[in-house]
Amino acid sequence: MQLLDYRPDECESLFHEKTEGALRLLSRLALPDPVKHASPPSGFRLRAEFRVWHDGNALHYAMFPPGDSRSPRVIDNFPIVGPRITEAMAPLRARLQRSTELRRKLFQVEFLSTLSGELLVTLIYHRPLDESWRAQALELAEALSCKIIGRSRKQKLVLDTDWVEEMIEVGGQHYRYRQPEQCFTQPNGIINQKMMTWLLAQCVTTDTDLLELYCGIGNFTLPLSQRFRNVLATELSKPATAAARWNAEHNKTSNIELARLSAEEMTAAMADERPFRRLAHLKQALNQYHFETLLADPPRAGLDEATRALAGNFTRVLYISCSPETLARDLATLSVTHEVESLAFFDQFPYTHHLESGVVLKKKAV
Structure with a gap:
């Protein structure tokens, strides 16, 4: 995460500049008028990470300018994070500061929350964790009503689960998502909900199949599966693929298949360049x-x-796309063979400066 240039009164105009x-x-392409989806100016971010700055007996959340690890910017509040993180930041810091065991050689704190109210x-x-750490x-975790994970080199202590569960409504249906830590x-x-809704609206019900590359935990896979006969979704990350499989099963979808392949590997498989054992199932x-x-x-x-x-x-x-340049x-x-239908x-x-874009392209008539 980068240091925040928080200008809520200018949030909409900054978005306009990016678009x-x-x-x-x-500009060299023939484009339809774009649809623009602005974000709320605050309380929108569901994950955050902060370095921990030890200043004598005081402990602070901190961020650093790029390339400067010696000039901490103390973070007392962070208005862009969601309500569950905001509620937890101050009491967590206070409890960490009071506990010698919990604060000793603590290097970083990471938050993962959901719209439905869960927090991990x-x-x-920078030290091994033991039973004394686990007890405190x-x-x-009980005091803050959240899940806790402890990490150090080659060590991961999970006190409850290493995932949160999200519930998202898209197109009148509710979908459950298991979102693992570090996926x-x-x-x-x-x-994200607006992106899912927009994508679903671009697809009519068809008896053809969808190939998805970079599916992650199945974020778009689940709602789009209702529009296609079959969906084959691919993802290279092993934990993300496992989460996508859990999400597909627990949302009672029967037409989603998942394969742990990179986009490059799936492209090779589609060209019949070589067989892949990870497609045998x-x-x-x-x-x-x-x-x-x-x-x-x-x-x-890209x-x-x-x-x-x-x-x-x-x-x-x-x-x-998350990069206008690529x-x-x-x-x-793609404009050689396709034209832009929606943007x-x-x-x-x-x-x-980051901007998310959605583009629908259709094959040009021969």
Whole structure:
């Protein structure tokens, strides 16, 4: 996390500046008018992490300027975090400060919360943790009504579970999500819900199949599964794939298959370049799917060259991007075969230069 330039009165205008910058990058393309989804100016972030600064007997949350580990900025409050984190920050710091056992060589505190009110706190240390630590951490968890994890080098002590459970309504249906610690989840829960709703609205019910790359814990997979005959969702992270599988099973979906493959590996599999044992469990062979739609939510690096070529073969491409620069590069390639049907911007990260975009592309008529 970066230091906060908190300007709530300018939140909407800052978002407008980012969208205008993105449109300049995409200016060579024929674009529809974008839909813009602004974030609340405060209380939107569901995860946060702070270094711990020890100043004599005092203990503070702190952040540091980039490249400067000797100039802590003490954080007394952090207005962008959600209510569950806000409620816990001060009492947690006070209890840590009073406990020699809990504060000793404490290096960092990480918060993971949900819109539905759960909270998981991870305490990271530069020392081994023992039963004395566990006993006091259990008291801390009970006092704050939260889950606690202790971490140090090669050690992880989970006092309850290492995940929180979220409940999100999309298109009139409620979905349960297990969100593990240290798996990527969308940090702005309100904007994430808007992204899910927007994506669902872009898809009509069809008897064709969806291929999803970078599915994470199944954030978009679950609601979109109601629109397609089958969904094959891929993700490289082992814990994220396990969470996505749990989420699919506990939401009683029957048409989602998951495979632990990178986008590059899935592209190779689709081209029949080599067999992958991690696809052997599928209910049907890869060539028996009737894929017409591709959903990709890549990291900031965007799509690699081979995956861009793969996307060119699909009738429709749903692209969620967190980097306007790599989005512009990828769309320059895809515009040879596709045209942009819908465009949306989402202020997932207010007060930063980062911008989330949603693009729907359809195959050009021959």
